[in-house]
Amino acid sequence: MADEDSSIIADLRKWTACDVADGLSKLGETHGGFLEGLTMFSPEFQSGSTKIVGKAFTVKMVLKSETDAPKLQGNYIDKVPKGSVVFMSQPTPHVNACYGGLMSMRAQYLGAEGTVVDGRVRDLQEHRDLKFPVFSRAIGTTAATAVSRPSEINVPVKLQSSVQDATIRPGDFIIADLDGVVCVPRELARKALDAIPPKAEADAKTAEAIKKGMSVEEAFKTFRGK
Ligand SMILES: O=C([O-])CC(=O)C(=O)O
Numbered sequence: 001m002a003d004e005d006s007s008i009i010a011d012l013r014k015w016t017a018c019d020v021a022d023g024l025s026k027l028g029e030t031h032g033g034f035l036e037g038l039t040m041f042s043p044e045f046q047s048g049s050t051k052i053v054g055k056a057f058t059v060k061m062v063l064k065s066e067t068d069a070p071k072l073q074g075n076y077i078d079k080v081p082k083g084s085v086v087f088m089s090q091p092t093p094h095v096n097a098c099y100g101g102l103m104s105m106r107a108q109y110l111g112a113e114g115t116v117v118d119g120r121v122r123d124l125q126e127h128r129d130l131k132f133p134v135f136s137r138a139i140g141t142t143a144a145t146a147v148s149r150p151s152e153i154n155v156p157v158k159l160q161s162s163v164q165d166a167t168i169r170p171g172d173f174i175i176a177d178l179d180g181v182v183c184v185p186r187e188l189a190r191k192a193l194d195a196i197p198p199k200a201e202a203d204a205k206t207a208e209a210i211k212k213g214m215s216v217e218e219a220f221k222t223f224r225g226k
């Protein structure tokens with residue numbers, strides 16, 4: 001991995017997903033990199049200190065009916081790079097589950113940080129038994145083979161959301177924890193990181209003041225300048 005990427009990943013690890021979202025917001029990103037609807041299901045459901053950070057390895061799935069869409073050689077999960085975050089994009093409707101326990105077993109063996117599924121996963125207990133981090137939109141019971149298939153890897157994928165327009169590109173940085181999943185565009189990563197410490201320091205001072213009884217209005221005026 002390029003040195004700059006390693007240094008960005010090391011620096012992202014120092015912060016929470018919320019901190020990183022604050023950094024991106026400071027740069028004018030309206031949604032702060034947040035990908036709506038994706039939440040931690042493994043190793044626990046929305047609980048605990050699990051955090052994953054890595055470069056996105058994207059997997060674009062298509063409906064079986066899209067017969068003209070590219071065909072993938074081999075199985076996508078065997079191509080997962082060490083340290084990456086597998087980002088699966090499942091076409092709607094999300095009724096079947098496009099990712100299961102065997103996939104996590106292989107991803108973990110290959111050294112992936114975790115998996116984010118923009119869609120539905122199954123075999124929930126298997127991911128948890130592996131203690132492998134899995135974030136997704138939902139859970140389910142039925143394999144996806146009857147309705148969809150992996151078509152391409154390492155291509156940009158659009159978030160499957162009816163309320164948010166977002167694209168996840170291969171090599172973008174993903175940080176995901178208790179609060180959700182943030183996609184950091186490659187070219188903004190360093191700037192976003194630089195924007196975090198001043199905000200975090202101001203928040204810490206604000207917290208101290210609130211604990212001591214200062215009003216939020218006064219605290220924000222003093223430490224946020226508004
Ligand atoms: O069988 C499938 O298609 C997916 C699955 O359950 C697994 O990865 O364990």
Ligand code: NI
Binds near residue numbers: 100101102123
């Ligand atoms: Ni399975």
